[in-house]
Amino acid sequence: MGTPLPVVGKSTVRPTWCPGCGDFGVVAGIEAALKRLGIPSHNVVLVSGIGCSSNLPHFLSAYGFHGIHGRSLPVAEGIRWANHGLTVIGTGGDGDGFGIGVGHFVHSMRRNVDLTYVTMDNEIYGLTTGQASPTSTMGHRTKSTPTGVIENPIDPIALALASGATYVARGFSGDVKQLTDLVAGGIQHKGFAFVDVLSPCVTYNKINTFDFFRQRVYKLESAGHDPSNLVKAWERSLEWGDRIPIGLFYRTERPTYEELEEVLSAGPLAQQPAGLAGKVSLLDEFV
Amino acid sequence: MKEIAIRVGGQAGDGIASIGESIARCYSRMGLHTFGFNAYQSVIRGGHVWFQARASDGRPYSQGDSADVLYALDRASVEIHAPSLRRGGVVIHDPEKFPLATTDLPTGVRALAVPTLQIARKYTSQSILQNAGGIGAAAFVAGIPLDLLHQVLTDSFGRKKGEIVDWNLGASADGYRFAETNASVSEHALRPQGPPKLLMTGNQAIALGAAAAGCKFLAQYPMTPASSIMHWMAAHSQALGIVVKQAEDELAAIHMAIGASFAGVRSMTATSGGGFSLMVEALGMAGMTETPVVVVESQRSGPSTGLPTKTEQGDLNLMLGAGQGEFPRAILAPSHPKDAFASTVRAFQLAEEWQTPILVASDLHLSENFATVDRDEVPLDVEIPSLYAVESNGHEYRRYQYTENGVSPRAIPGQPGLQFIAGSDEHDEKGHLISDVKSGLPVWVAERQRMMEKRMRKLSGLVTAAPPPVVEGPADAPLSFVAWGSTIGAIRDARAELDAQGRATNLITFPTVYPLDPDRVRSVFATARRTLLVEGNYSGQLGRLLRAETGVELSEKLLKYDGEPFFPHEIVARAVEVMSHGGQ
Numbered sequence A: 001m002g003t004p005l006p007v008v009g010k011s012t013v014r015p016t017w018c019p020g021c022g023d024f025g026v027v028a029g030i031e032a033a034l035k036r037l038g039i040p041s042h043n044v045v046l047v048s049g050i051g052c053s054s055n056l057p058h059f060l061s062a063y064g065f066h067g068i069h070g071r072s073l074p075v076a077e078g079i080r081w082a083n084h085g086l087t088v089i090g091t092g093g094d095g096d097g098f099g100i101g102v103g104h105f106v107h108s109m110r111r112n113v114d115l116t117y118v119t120m121d122n123e124i125y126g127l128t129t130g131q132a133s134p135t136s137t138m139g140h141r142t143k144s145t146p147t148g149v150i151e152n153p154i155d156p157i158a159l160a161l162a163s164g165a166t167y168v169a170r171g172f173s174g175d176v177k178q179l180t181d182l183v184a185g186g187i188q189h190k191g192f193a194f195v196d197v198l199s200p201c202v203t204y205n206k207i208n209t210f211d212f213f214r215q216r217v218y219k220l221e222s223a224g225h226d227p228s229n230l231v232k233a234w235e236r237s238l239e240w241g242d243r244i245p246i247g248l249f250y251r252t253e254r255p256t257y258e259e260l261e262e263v264l265s266a267g268p269l270a271q272q273p274a275g276l277a278g279k280v281s282l283l284d285e286f287v
Numbered sequence B: 001m002k003e004i005a006i007r008v009g010g011q012a013g014d015g016i017a018s019i020g021e022s023i024a025r026c027y028s029r030m031g032l033h034t035f036g037f038n039a040y041q042s043v044i045r046g047g048h049v050w051f052q053a054r055a056s057d058g059r060p061y062s063q064g065d066s067a068d069v070l071y072a073l074d075r076a077s078v079e080i081h082a083p084s085l086r087r088g089g090v091v092i093h094d095p096e097k098f099p100l101a102t103t104d105l106p107t108g109v110r111a112l113a114v115p116t117l118q119i120a121r122k123y124t125s126q127s128i129l130q131n132a133g134g135i136g137a138a139a140f141v142a143g144i145p146l147d148l149l150h151q152v153l154t155d156s157f158g159r160k161k162g163e164i165v166d167w168n169l170g171a172s173a174d175g176y177r178f179a180e181t182n183a184s185v186s187e188h189a190l191r192p193q194g195p196p197k198l199l200m201t202g203n204q205a206i207a208l209g210a211a212a213a214g215c216k217f218l219a220q221y222p223m224t225p226a227s228s229i230m231h232w233m234a235a236h237s238q239a240l241g242i243v244v245k246q247a248e249d250e251l252a253a254i255h256m257a258i259g260a261s262f263a264g265v266r267s268m269t270a271t272s273g274g275g276f277s278l279m280v281e282a283l284g285m286a287g288m289t290e291t292p293v294v295v296v297e298s299q300r301s302g303p304s305t306g307l308p309t310k311t312e313q314g315d316l317n318l319m320l321g322a323g324q325g326e327f328p329r330a331i332l333a334p335s336h337p338k339d340a341f342a343s344t345v346r347a348f349q350l351a352e353e354w355q356t357p358i359l360v361a362s363d364l365h366l367s368e369n370f371a372t373v374d375r376d377e378v379p380l381d382v383e384i385p386s387l388y389a390v391e392s393n394g395h396e397y398r399r400y401q402y403t404e405n406g407v408s409p410r411a412i413p414g415q416p417g418l419q420f421i422a423g424s425d426e427h428d429e430k431g432h433l434i435s436d437v438k439s440g441l442p443v444w445v446a447e448r449q450r451m452m453e454k455r456m457r458k459l460s461g462l463v464t465a466a467p468p469p470v471v472e473g474p475a476d477a478p479l480s481f482v483a484w485g486s487t488i489g490a491i492r493d494a495r496a497e498l499d500a501q502g503r504a505t506n507l508i509t510f511p512t513v514y515p516l517d518p519d520r521v522r523s524v525f526a527t528a529r530r531t532l533l534v535e536g537n538y539s540g541q542l543g544r545l546l547r548a549e550t551g552v553e554l555s556e557k558l559l560k561y562d563g564e565p566f567f568p569h570e571i572v573a574r575a576v577e578v579m580s581h582g583g584q
Helices: A023-037 A053-059 A072-082 A094-100 A102-111 A156-163 A176-188 A210-216 A230-237 A262-266 A280-286 B016-029 B075-084 B116-121 B127-141 B146-156 B163-182 B202-212 B227-240 B250-262 B273-289 B316-321 B337-354 B364-368 B442-465 B487-500 B518-526 B541-550 B568-581
Strands: A044-048 A063-066 A087-093 A116-121 A167-172 A193-198 A217-219 A244-251 B003-012 B033-039 B046-056 B067-072 B085-093 B110-113 B198-201 B215-220 B243-246 B266-271 B293-299 B330-332 B357-363 B370-373 B421-423 B470-472 B479-483 B505-509 B512-514 B530-535 B556-559
Touching (some): A023 A116, A023 A167, A023 A176, A023 A193, A044 A053, A044 A072, A053 A063, A053 A116, A053 B421, A072 A087, A072 A094, A072 A102, A072 B215, A072 B243, A087 A094, A094 A102, A094 A116, A156 A244, A167 A176, A210 A217, A230 A244, A262 B227, B003 B016, B003 B075, B016 B046, B016 B146, B016 B198, B067 B075, B067 B127, B085 B127, B116 B127, B116 B163, B127 B163, B198 B202, B202 B227, B202 B337, B202 B357, B215 B227, B227 B243, B227 B364, B250 B266, B250 B273, B266 B337, B273 B316, B293 B364, B316 B330, B316 B357, B316 B541, B337 B442, B479 B487, B479 B541, B487 B505, B487 B530, B487 B568, B518 B541, B530 B568, B556 B568
Parallel strands (some): A063 B421, A087 A116, A116 A193, B003 B067, B067 B085, B215 B243, B215 B266, B330 B357, B479 B530, B530 B556
Antiparallel strands (some): B003 B046, B033 B046, B198 B370, B470 B505
């Protein structure tokens, strides 16, 4: 037996986030979850789009694909289907995932692709210096909405439940311990695991701050929530105000896309033979 | 070259395409090179559709201009197509549907009234069976043996068995015998020659080429005229071990393909201009992250939704310029299914070798129409080298290492010790971003320039790898046609006609339309006397590209943007005009 291959740790690149950014808690949670599960770093792929939070793959020692805005999930799906032996984690922000990329969000959940999607939801566009995001609350005054947002925000948890995600959780970057549990649970879960993380922007969002969330969050597991109950999960997903639930909303078992795709039953696609050598009879259909 | 052409016309839903394809297949099984042209509209029922099966003892490269037999399922088909019939031609119709007298037809063309509905009623109340009587009569006049027609019809029903097949065989035999009694075989009928040919569409050839080149993953969103690539791949997915994903949109399709390629499988997506417009940003991402991907762009008439079922070559500018910034790409432009197979294989090899997106430019005319190929023109035994370009040596791995030819050692996720980040932001050799805290600092300004130059060196490699323009015909001919893509087919047929008239021409084509090697292009044009650009677009996009890249100016143009493919007679007429009067 050789030495075990290293698990995911920090990379040599230091995070470029603002001091105090919620995303530090998220990268810590992902790192801790991967360490706990002992998955070798070369078998992990972190996939992101564009935004402050989408820089996350650079800060860990796994493989990464830092693509373009809103498209992390289809890249992540392609990676899974090419090699379903890999642990694939999508990371990004609320603009990336619920704005420009919301179509992919919905479709990857209905497919139940076996990957984990961690969003750093700060209810604002940070990297573009403070415009409203799809999760900004009504009335939120931003550079693009000087008189306040006049659109109802997207509820990512409810959207995930409606779209068929089989693991739906909300974390808080102020509680790395719980977040680690939620991410680790998502990675272990067979199917699409969604972890929306309340991850405050300390520079551009003066409403949804760490204090704002600390005063409001409560843990679902402490409230006796049963994550196997979809109706109760729905009810909890609608709570947003004085009390905001964090923890596991819903978990269920459903065959994954990779299990249902017959071609993948022969093993990871990247390891299957390619080409048509010796398959001359294939041409007979054209006669 | 002797030829015969059978045309079938009617409304969408009448089964015109399947009649036409069956006749084309009879000819290809007779060992004759055949072209099958399917003209249809963007409706599922109604409208006017037609199919022309054209066979020859040489090789037809287009639908041709004329027909010898017209099977008209409605009167409109007679009005539209009778003028295209050659002397000695026959119009097959059912008098119960509409009467037709030979006096209604052009001189030398006669009507053959076949009781197709009456024949059908012998077997069933389903009126669609009338087609069987009609195809039987057409086959007789077309010189197709009845047993061959029966084999083709039986095969077209696939695993379906029982009375439907029996009815079709019975009714087609009745139609055949009716024609035997009431008409004679066309004087243009051809004898069988040699073993059966393979009859395939451009899209089938592209899909086959992709599979042969080792494609393991196709993601696509339905869009005419690219959809049948996905259909062929999906039908063969399990047997060939290729994952086929219908994505939620073209954005997802290309990103899935890029993701799969990043993770170690050869991947492709295919679309038409509208979908390709959505893929543009991702194309640049593949360029920036140096991820191989093959993108098939099957053009149709634009702009916008345009004419969804009609052809055009209007997207060359789009393919050349797709994506912000600059990155290496190549555009391969097949003209015929045999080239479509080879170009797709080549596209995968180039994508893999140069780690950059490669485009295969098709169009509706190539993608959806049928042509015959010989087995040795689609060699399935393609060498597929391993993707893994590097193994960990314990030292720090640089995914984007500066190299002489710009190609850096590639690792695949799952390989220990080679972890890297593929970044769509500008990055250094290790893949670390230089777009944020480093950008603008002198050392990183220089780094950006070096990385840009590293990537663009691959374009020089692609120039060297590109085959030179191909010249068909005598180099010193007084007229050189200049073309790319499916338009080449009609020019070849026009050249044969011009040769027959004693007018020598040649044809200069671009199997790789981009990048071009200016020196090699200029040397090809050095001997050209007068040039005639033939392109299926409004502005002469290839002409502009040639001028921009090589300084070559083409003297004459024949441009078409009415949705229809070129017909040989249009090219002949223009060539004669240019050669006689010096053009305009």
